[in-house]
Amino acid sequence: MMLAAGGINNSVLVVVLASAVIYGTPLLYAALGELLAERSGVLNLGVEGMMLVGAVMGFWAVQRTGSLALAILVAAVAGGSMALVHAFLVITLRANQIVSGLALTIFAGAAGLSSYLGNDLNLADQPARHAFDPFLPHSWQTAHIVGPIFFKQSLLVYVSWLCVALVALYLNRTRPGLNVRAVGESPAAADAMGINVQAYRYVHTMVGGAFAGVGGACFSLSITPQWVDGLTAGAGWIAIALVIFAFWRPTFCLVGAYFFGAFSGIPFTFQARGILKGIPPELFQALPYVMTVVVLVLVSTAGARRRLGAPAALGTPYVREER
Amino acid sequence: MIRIERRLRQPKWLLVAVPVGSVVVAFGLMTLVLLATHHPPGHTFRRLFDSGFVGQQSLNATFISATPLLFTGLCAAIAFRMQLFNIGGEGQLYAGAILGAAAGIAVGNHSGWLSIPAMIAAGAIGGAALALVPAILRAFFSTNEIITSLMLNYVGALVINYLIFDSQSYWRDTSSPTARVFPQGKNLPDSASWPVSHVGNLVMPFGLLLGIVIATFIWVLYTRTRFGFEVQVIGDSPRAATYAGMRTRRKILAVMALSGAVAGIGGASQDGDFRHLLDPRGLTSAGYGYAGIVIAALARYNPFAVCLIAFLLGGLQNAGYTLQSADFPSGLVGVMQGLILFSALGGELLVRYRIRFGHRASTAGAAA
Numbered sequence A: 001m002m003l004a005a006g007g008i009n010n011s012v013l014v015v016v017l018a019s020a021v022i023y024g025t026p027l028l029y030a031a032l033g034e035l036l037a038e039r040s041g042v043l044n045l046g047v048e049g050m051m052l053v054g055a056v057m058g059f060w061a062v063q064r065t066g067s068l069a070l071a072i073l074v075a076a077v078a079g080g081s082m083a084l085v086h087a088f089l090v091i092t093l094r095a096n097q098i099v100s101g102l103a104l105t106i107f108a109g110a111a112g113l114s115s116y117l118g119n120d121l122n123l124a125d126q127p128a129r130h131a132f133d134p135f136l137p138h139s140w141q142t143a144h145i146v147g148p149i150f151f152k153q154s155l156l157v158y159v160s161w162l163c164v165a166l167v168a169l170y171l172n173r174t175r176p177g178l179n180v181r182a183v184g185e186s187p188a189a190a191d192a193m194g195i196n197v198q199a200y201r202y203v204h205t206m207v208g209g210a211f212a213g214v215g216g217a218c219f220s221l222s223i224t225p226q227w228v229d230g231l232t233a234g235a236g237w238i239a240i241a242l243v244i245f246a247f248w249r250p251t252f253c254l255v256g257a258y259f260f261g262a263f264s265g266i267p268f269t270f271q272a273r274g275i276l277k278g279i280p281p282e283l284f285q286a287l288p289y290v291m292t293v294v295v296l297v298l299v300s301t302a303g304a305r306r307r308l309g310a311p312a313a314l315g316t317p318y319v320r321e322e323r
Numbered sequence B: 001m002i003r004i005e006r007r008l009r010q011p012k013w014l015l016v017a018v019p020v021g022s023v024v025v026a027f028g029l030m031t032l033v034l035l036a037t038h039h040p041p042g043h044t045f046r047r048l049f050d051s052g053f054v055g056q057q058s059l060n061a062t063f064i065s066a067t068p069l070l071f072t073g074l075c076a077a078i079a080f081r082m083q084l085f086n087i088g089g090e091g092q093l094y095a096g097a098i099l100g101a102a103a104g105i106a107v108g109n110h111s112g113w114l115s116i117p118a119m120i121a122a123g124a125i126g127g128a129a130l131a132l133v134p135a136i137l138r139a140f141f142s143t144n145e146i147i148t149s150l151m152l153n154y155v156g157a158l159v160i161n162y163l164i165f166d167s168q169s170y171w172r173d174t175s176s177p178t179a180r181v182f183p184q185g186k187n188l189p190d191s192a193s194w195p196v197s198h199v200g201n202l203v204m205p206f207g208l209l210l211g212i213v214i215a216t217f218i219w220v221l222y223t224r225t226r227f228g229f230e231v232q233v234i235g236d237s238p239r240a241a242t243y244a245g246m247r248t249r250r251k252i253l254a255v256m257a258l259s260g261a262v263a264g265i266g267g268a269s270q271d272g273d274f275r276h277l278l279d280p281r282g283l284t285s286a287g288y289g290y291a292g293i294v295i296a297a298l299a300r301y302n303p304f305a306v307c308l309i310a311f312l313l314g315g316l317q318n319a320g321y322t323l324q325s326a327d328f329p330s331g332l333v334g335v336m337q338g339l340i341l342f343s344a345l346g347g348e349l350l351v352r353y354r355i356r357f358g359h360r361a362s363t364a365g366a367a368a
Helices: A002-009 A012-039 A048-067 A068-092 A097-108 A111-118 A146-151 A155-173 A173-185 A187-192 A197-223 A234-245 A250-273 A281-285 A286-299 A302-308 B012-036 B041-053 B056-080 B089-107 B114-142 B143-163 B177-181 B206-224 B227-236 B238-243 B248-275 B280-286 B288-300 B305-324 B333-354 B363-367
Strands: B003-005 B196-199 B202-205 B353-357
Touching: A002 B056, A012 A048, A012 A146, A012 A155, A012 A173, A012 A197, A012 A234, A012 A250, A012 A286, A012 B333, A048 A068, A048 A097, A048 A197, A048 A234, A048 A281, A068 A197, A068 B333, A097 B333, A111 B333, A146 B196, A146 B206, A155 A197, A155 A250, A173 A187, A173 B353, A197 A234, A197 B206, A234 A250, A234 A286, A234 B143, A234 B227, A250 A281, A250 A286, A281 A286, A281 B143, A286 B012, A286 B114, A286 B143, A302 B089, A302 B114, B012 B041, B012 B305, B012 B333, B041 B305, B056 B202, B056 B206, B056 B288, B056 B305, B089 B114, B089 B143, B089 B248, B089 B280, B089 B288, B114 B143, B114 B227, B114 B248, B143 B280, B196 B206, B202 B206, B202 B248, B206 B227, B206 B305, B227 B238, B238 B248, B248 B280, B248 B288, B288 B305, B305 B333
Parallel strands: none
Antiparallel strands: B003 B353, B196 B202
C-alpha cells in the first residue's frame, strides 16, 4: 500500500508542499492574531516573544498533565497574558507601540522569560509526552498527492483553517467585527458611535496574543516536538510581515502562511534529500528571511498600503481629550 | 476616578526621577518573578550586584561586557532619534566583525598604527553597508525598516556561520590540525590586537574609549549642527520637516548608515579587543544588538546616557554570565532588561502626562 503511492508522494514537490502546510501553520495562527490586533489599531511587535512563551508553557502543560487540549489552553492564556502587558502599556499608558512591542520580545523572547521558564521548569532535552500527530485514516494519508499535503496533518492544521473562516466571518459579517474595523480606522468616529474603543483594543490585542501563543505551541507540541531555547527562530517576525503581505485579510493570510511555510520547509527537505549538494545550507536557510524582505518591498509603497487596507489608525493611541 | 492630562511643561527633575523610579519598579516586578519561581530575591540581587560591580575583577569584566553594548546602544539611539527603528544592530555588528577581521588579516603583522584604523574603517563600512539595505528600501519604497532590518540579522548570522563552518573562506583557519576537526576562525595577527589602557588598577578596553569618543561626536552632531537639528525635526514631525524643505530621504540614508557604521565598529572591536578571530558562536549567541535597543530606549536616545546605561546593563549581563548555573538560570537577565524597559515606558507617561485623582479636570490640562 505504501508502495502504491510511494512514488509520487515522495516527489520533492509533494514533500515541499506538505512541509509548507506544516511550517505555515504556526505562522498562520500568529498572523491571524496579529491581524486582529492590528485591525483594532494596535501594532504588536511582540509576536515572537508571545509565541515563545506560548510554546514553553504549552510544552510544560503537556509534560505536567499529559493533556494536549489543556496544553493549547495554557499556551493561549500565556500568549494572551503577555499581550496584556503590551495592551496596558500602549492603550492605557499610551506608550509608543513600536518600543513596547520590541520590549515585549526582549522580555519574553529567546534570551528572556521563555528561556528562563524553560530552564527553571527543566523542560529542555526531553521529548513531549504527547504531540499532535496526523490522525486521519491511514488510507487517506497515503492517497496520491493530497494525502501527504492535506490529510497527513495534525488537528492543529484543521483548526487553523476553521480559525481563518471564523476570523473572516467575524470581521466581515458581524456587528462586533464591524466595530473592530471602525476602531482601527477611525477611533474618534467609533467613540462617537458609542463603541468602547479601549475595551475593543484590549480584547483584540489579548486574543491576538492567545493566537500567537497557540502558534508557538505548534512548534513545541507538533513540529519539533520538544522545547529548545528560541525554537521559533524568527517565525513571529515573519508573521508580522505576513499580515502586511495578506493586506490585513484573514483569507489571504492562509495563502501567505503556506507560501512562507514552504520557504521555511525547503532547507530541511533539500538537505534531507541531498538536493543541490554543492550549495551551502545557509543559502536555503536564509530564504524565508530574504523572501520576507522582498515581499514586504513589493506590497509596501504608500499607495499600495492605502489601497490594500492598512487600518488608518494603526499604531496611534486614542485619547478622547486630544482628538 | 483617575484622569490623565497632558503636561504643558515637563519639569526638569522628572527627567531624572522617572528613570530612577522605573528601575526601582523594575526591581519590584523582578522580585515578584523570582518569588513566583522560588528563588530568594534578596540573595539573587546581592549576587547580581556583587559579580557585576564590586571589586576590580568584576569591574574589568563589566567593561568588557559593556563595550559592545555601548556600540549597539549608540547604533539604536542614532536611528531612533529620527524615529527610524533600526533593530538590525545585531546583524550590522556581525557585518562589522566580518569586514573588521578581514582587514586585520589582510593588513598582516606590521604595526598597530596600520591595522587598527583599517579594522575600524572596515567595520564601519560593513555595518553601514548592511544598514543601507533597509535604509534604501525605506527611503525609496517606504518599506517598514523594522522588519527588514530584523530579517537581515538572521541573514547576517547565517553568513557568519557559513564563513567559518561551511566553506573554506578567507576567515577560516584551515592550517592547524585542531581546526580541521573543530572549524574556527583564523587568528588575527598580533598587531591587530587593540591596546588596553590602565586606569588605576582597572583595565579599559580600547573599544570602550573609542565608544565614548563616538558618543561625544554623536552628541555634538545631534545638538550642535544643522544636520542634527534636521534629524530631530524629521523625528518629531516629519510633515513640518517636509514643509521646511528638509530632504528626508537623504537623512534616512545618512542616519541609517551612521547607525550601522557604529554597530559595525562594535563588531570590529569584538575582533580587535576581545576575540582575536571571527567567532560565529560567540557573536551570534550574545544578543548585543537587542540589548542595544533597551539601552537606547532607557537613555531616551541621549548618547551620554547610553554610555552610563551600557555600563549598568553590561554589569548585569556580566553577572548573568558569571552566575549562570542551575540555581541562576539563563534568561533571567533578559527578563530583567524587559522589565526595566516596560517600567521606563510606563514612566514615560509620567513625563508627558500628569495623573489626577478626583472628578474634575483642570481646564488648562484638558485644553492642551
